[in-house]
Amino acid sequence: MIDETLHQTVRVDLGERAYDIVIGPGVLAETGTYLATLAPGTRCAVVTDENVAALHLDAVRASLSGAGFEPGTLVLPAGEATKDFGHLRQTVEALLDARLERGDLVVALGGGVIGDLTGFAAAVTRRGMGFVQIPTSLLAQVDSSVGGKTGINAPQGKNLVGAFYQPRIVIADTAVLDTLPVREFRAGYAEVAKYGLINDAPFFSWLEDNLDAITAGGPARTQAIAASCRAKAAIVARDEREAGERALLNLGHTFGHALEGITGYRSDVLVHGEGVAIGLVLAHAFSARMNLCSPDDVKRVTAHLETAGLPTDLTPVRAHVPDADALMDFIAQDKKVSRGALTFILTRGIGEAFIADDVPASEVRAFLQQMLES
Ligand SMILES: NC(=O)c1ccc[n+]([C@@H]2O[C@H](COP(=O)([O-])OP(=O)(O)OC[C@H]3O[C@@H](n4cnc5c(N)ncnc54)[C@H](O)[C@@H]3O)[C@@H](O)[C@H]2O)c1
Ligand SMILES: O=C(O)C(=O)C[C@@H](O)[C@H](O)[C@H](O)COP(=O)(O)O
Ligand SMILES: [Zn+2]
Numbered sequence: 001m002i003d004e005t006l007h008q009t010v011r012v013d014l015g016e017r018a019y020d021i022v023i024g025p026g027v028l029a030e031t032g033t034y035l036a037t038l039a040p041g042t043r044c045a046v047v048t049d050e051n052v053a054a055l056h057l058d059a060v061r062a063s064l065s066g067a068g069f070e071p072g073t074l075v076l077p078a079g080e081a082t083k084d085f086g087h088l089r090q091t092v093e094a095l096l097d098a099r100l101e102r103g104d105l106v107v108a109l110g111g112g113v114i115g116d117l118t119g120f121a122a123a124v125t126r127r128g129m130g131f132v133q134i135p136t137s138l139l140a141q142v143d144s145s146v147g148g149k150t151g152i153n154a155p156q157g158k159n160l161v162g163a164f165y166q167p168r169i170v171i172a173d174t175a176v177l178d179t180l181p182v183r184e185f186r187a188g189y190a191e192v193a194k195y196g197l198i199n200d201a202p203f204f205s206w207l208e209d210n211l212d213a214i215t216a217g218g219p220a221r222t223q224a225i226a227a228s229c230r231a232k233a234a235i236v237a238r239d240e241r242e243a244g245e246r247a248l249l250n251l252g253h254t255f256g257h258a259l260e261g262i263t264g265y266r267s268d269v270l271v272h273g274e275g276v277a278i279g280l281v282l283a284h285a286f287s288a289r290m291n292l293c294s295p296d297d298v299k300r301v302t303a304h305l306e307t308a309g310l311p312t313d314l315t316p317v318r319a320h321v322p323d324a325d326a327l328m329d330f331i332a333q334d335k336k337v338s339r340g341a342l343t344f345i346l347t348r349g350i351g352e353a354f355i356a357d358d359v360p361a362s363e364v365r366a367f368l369q370q371m372l373e374s
Helices: 027-038 050-066 085-097 112-127 138-144 174-179 182-199 201-216 219-238 245-250 253-262 272-289 295-307 324-331 361-373
Strands: 008-012 019-024 044-049 072-076 105-110 130-135 149-154 157-164 169-173 342-347 353-359
Touching (some): 008 219, 019 027, 019 219, 027 050, 027 130, 027 169, 044 050, 044 085, 044 112, 050 072, 050 174, 072 085, 085 112, 085 149, 105 112, 112 130, 112 138, 112 149, 112 157, 130 138, 138 174, 169 174, 174 219, 182 201, 182 219, 182 245, 182 272, 182 295, 182 353, 201 219, 201 295, 219 245, 245 342, 245 353, 253 324, 253 342, 272 342, 272 361, 342 361
Parallel strands (some): 019 169, 044 072, 044 105, 105 130, 130 169
Antiparallel strands (some): 008 019, 149 157, 342 353
């Protein structure tokens, strides 16, 4: 039985594509009930990775069987390199081979890699099958499972192939985070901090005061996850396809994605949340260089992310970066580029991020050169 006092539901208000994010310890065991209620009489398949399969697949299968499903499963290698064309093809072919129909459910059980890849496979198979997110990493629970960005990486850049495709429900069991490696918990925390830095200075202060409790688990962790989901759901509901405001969720990502790209998506070198942590510091430092925010803001962001155990400078990637131009090549492929001009998410201070069109590439290049030399 799930304890209702520890659970929260956040609605993503998208009209006919609206859905719930159910958050709390133990909700994974209710997967079968949720799916049977959502789509009675359907079939389903679970896509996951090797790490998550070893720890949590049996519980999901048991719950689904209990509700009358006989789920097929596809277990993929863990890590960012799985978000590629080869594994997309493998996933689509597995769904077709299983003869799943358009109305059946494709369940992503895992972190953001599995969620993004599986969501994209669900979007393109039979022109759109039912899709369910069961996020098992902190990053996936606070960010990637919500909002419908799905896709894969390309050698040219991060997430360059994909689709907006919303899940029917997000089942975020906070207890599964107890098995998450510390490095991955920290990486997910970068996206939590991001919400404070975008537009919620009191939330950032709360995070500074409650980091230990959030890391330990319990109500503070659930509160941080639910607050993050509410923040993202609100923006997504106003701007589902990033025509404007949603780009704020990209704070730190133009730099972070370039760093991930230049390392060849090697999870042993840099995982997404670590790239975001470095990117958040760079976005604040670049804003300070442009006299938009104060150097004290940069120090405060850096200090908090360091306390959270995250990288805050280019040290982890330096050996992979020949020069600033190599990073600029990735930045030029960013999806926010419009008519050749760079768009960055910059800031006037903690919780005061804004969308800056037409940022001079020469300034960005000079800044990166300086960062590489420091
Ligand atoms: N779609 C979006 O809006 C969005 C948002 C943010 C990030 N992303 C994407 O998400 C990806 C990063 O996601 P991630 O950080 O979850 O990485 P991930 O999916 O690689 O998961 C991190 C690692 O933790 C393991 N893991 C996951 N849950 C576990 C658990 N409960 N116990 C033990 N091990 C577990 C995984 O096997 C993996 O090794 C990136 O590709 C990023 O681009 C997408
Ligand atoms: O949901 C969004 O919008 C985000 O930007 C969230 C990011 O944390 C996430 O990494 C996203 O995948 C980046 O999107 P992209 O469009 O820059 O690939
Ligand atoms: Zn991200």
